[in-house]
Amino acid sequence: MTKARVLYWFRTDLRLHDSPALAAALKLNPEVFYPVWTWDPHYVYSQQVGPNRWQFLLDSMKDVSESLTELNSDSQLFVVRGPPATVLPALWKEWGITDIVWEKDDDSYTAERDATISSLAEKAGVKVHVVLGHTLYDSAEIIKAGKGSVPQSYQAFRKLVDKLPKPSLPIPPPTSLPSPGPTTLTKWKRSDHAVDPWRLNDLNREWREEGSTERDLSFESFAGPEGDFAVPTMEELGMVATSEIRGGERRALQRFEEWMDDNEKVAEFKKPQTSPAAFEPPSTTQLSPHLKFGTLSPRTFYHRVLTINRTSSSTPSEPPESLIGQLLWREFFHAQQAATPFFTRIRGNKVSRYISWALQTRYDEEGEMLSHEEMEKAFEREEPEAWERFKAWKEGRTGFPWIDALMRQVRETGWMHHLGRHSVACFLTRGQLYVSWERGAEVFDRYLIDWDPALNSANWQWLSASAFFHSFYRVYSPATYGQKSDPTGALIRRFCPELAGFSDKHIYTPWSASKKEQEQAGCVIGEDYPERIVDEKEAKEKCLKLMKAAYDAKLHGDDPRVLDGTADEYLESFLPGKVKPTREEGISKDGKRKAQDDSKAGGGKGSKKAKQTTLDFGKD
DNA sequence: TACCTTGTTGCCCAA
DNA sequence: TTTGGGCAACAAGGT
Structure with missing residues (x-):
């Protein structure tokens, strides 16, 4: 029997610890082993991804590449730049691949992409191995246990997963790695791996640095500028990141260990009691970006918390509020996505209530979504007031300091506390502006490092009372909600520095200060800081x-x-x-x-x- | 079957 | 200054 020649396709599993898919690949006892990343024009151009998430991804790719090289000096993460549907078939032909292995992923783009790759592999006689690893439970198993559907309530969901086998124990990282074979790319032509269909409508154009070519340079070659399959750089993307939140498995594990070190805090963690106004340091683990990119395994997290709960002297908190509860929310929403066609939008989505929002996603007569450009033009023309308010929300100039500080925080740092997300999402949708949650979800897509299609869509549906949550009359006050957790307004002072001159009494409601007080604070409302866009x-x-x-x-x-x-x-x-x-x-x-x-x-x-x-x- | 209870995270107002 | 009921009602389990 010929030995396996394995291509391991890294995606949102950028780690070596507890990677069931990587372990399965190595178990094939490969003669040659190629760790590969396909640099996909879909993400570079067609999905709105801001610089901070790119930076986090590049950090994580670089980190995993270095770890691979540590295990075998001939190995690294081989980044090949072009659409996966053409790049992978060319690679397995040229490198004589017999098996391709990847970790299961089920959002709508990746599901479609992976189905394409699977069928191409089948035709080429390459064996495909898809292994669960991104979540604790397999969504397909949950749907099966739920007899074809997933419960719409968290409690019912918990009971359902309680009946399933417990999440498996984490497995150790590999201690050795087979070498890759030759890494030639003979006769590769860009026209066979065209990126123009995506590049011509670059949704991330506005991020590209001023003065540069205004387009991304990461597709100038297949194996990078030096031909060494290196991880692309922010310079090649033409972007500059502003966040201090950085990626990589080593950083993930370090942060994880630091948090787990405080057993009492871990065992007693109650999400609703953490402060949305805390940012240095945040009141929550801030491990969500690492779960998103797979630089931290959810099983490692889950089992460690269980161990701490067992040995802790304090009484552990319970789901949904506990840390285990937080991980289960992730499972709940991933399962919802798997069970619900069109989960990331309203049209066609059976769980999202239809509400007559402003700025809803537009479709043509065939039911095809309009392009971003067309949609924006339509909003500007047909719903100008809503469009202006939406832009003010997005840019952090609504005139409500609490909302503006949070929106500027997410833009600058790529992160916002969960309850802050509640507050701004409620304000945009059912609370005050009555704008479709689809628009809010898109803005989070641009800014959040931990953006995950299932979790983001689910939470926007929750907050807008479109699904899962129904008490629409419970509205967060955009003016004073933050005051409860931070009466001093530290978050506002940090992200809206023009307001920093106001006293604690007026920092959340500067319009309530007299003109004289405004002048003394060095900030006149309507001149130095916007008037509120709504009452x-x-x-x-x-x-x-x-x-x-x-x-x-x-x-x-x-x-x-x-x-x-x-x-x-x-x-x-x-x-x-x-x-x-x-x-x-x-x-x-x-x-x-x-x-x-x-x-x-x-x-x-x-x-x-x-x-x-x-x-x-x-x-x- | 019909009704009751409960649920991650709120706000307002009255006492 | 703090506390509790009201808001008006969905999903899903229990009785």
Whole structure:
């Protein structure tokens, strides 16, 4: 029997410790072993990724490459630059690969990409090994145990996974590594591995450094500028990072050990009691980016906390609040994503309630999403007030110091405390601005280092009361929520320095200071810091009214009215003073009562008026 | 079957 | 100054 020639495809598993997929690859007892990273134009151009996440990724790739070289001086992470669907087949042909191994990943882009690679491999006679490792449980097993679906509540989910076999124990890192074979790339032409289809619509253009070519240079060659398959640099990307949060397995393990060192803190951890205003140091572990990129194994984390809980003298906290609980939230949302088509958007998503948000993702008549450019133009033209407010939120100039500080924090550092994310997400969606959670999720995609499609979409659905959470009338105050955890406003002083002259009394609500006090603080509202873009209370009341109507209408993203574009009109008939649709029109609750004769006409007229109400929302 | 209880994280107002 | 009920109602388990 010929010996295996293995290509190990690194993705979001940038570690050597507890990597079941890597262990499976080495168990094939390979004659040659190629650790490979495909530098994918999809991420470079078509997904909105800011500099801080790139920096974290490059750190992590470099770290894993160095660790591979430590195990075998001939080895490293071989970064090959081009689309995986053309690069991998060319590599396995040229390098005589018999087996390709990767860790399972199930977000929508990677699932599609991996299916393509699998079928190409099959055709080429290359054996594919896909191994679970990114999560504690296999989403497919959870769905099976749930008889085809995943419970919509955390408690029910917990009971379900309790019946599954416990997450496996972490395995040690490899102690040796087979050498790669020859690494030639003969007769490789860029036209066979074109990146222009992605490059021509570069969504990350605005990050590329001013004065440079305004485009990324990382695809100038296949094996990097020196031809040594090196990890690309920020310079090649044309970007400059601003965050001090850095990647790599070694940093992950160091931070992890430092945290685990305090057994009492680990055992007694209660997420809702940690402070969203703390940033130096943060009140939570800040290990989320490492879980996202796989520089820290979730099993290593899980089993260590269990051990600490067993031996700790204090009474351990329980899920959902505990650290174990936090890891289970990750499992819960990954399983939701696996069980829900179109989970990262509203249209077609069966769990996301349909709400008549402003700035919803636009689709053409075939149901294809419009390009970013087209969509932005449409928003600017058709929903100018909402668009302006959204931009103010994104850029941290809403006039609410707490919201602005958090938004500037995430932009600069790539991180925000979970409860801070709650606060800004509530404000943007159901709390005050009534903007679609899809827009907020996109902004987090750009800024957050720990961005994960499943967790991000799920949390935006949670916060906007679109799914999982339903008490839409519980609204975080954009003005004073932060005050509870930090009466001194340290976070605001750090990220909105123009407000630093205000006393503790006014730091969260500088508009309440007299003109004289504003002058003394060196910050006049409306001149040195923006006026509030909305009246908190008034905006909230409008939101609640619209939310109530949406809840009464009970539409979800997969409803025919959502797909055919009549959902907004339908929702308007549920506003106060409007005649509800009859049963024939599809609603059961009010259909029980005899509909009035003129209900249809009334509904129609009501719709027009209601439309006005909705539009008025954006205009004060 | 119908009803009741409970749930990661809130705010406001009255006493 | 602190505390508790109200908000208005979904999912899912229990009775």
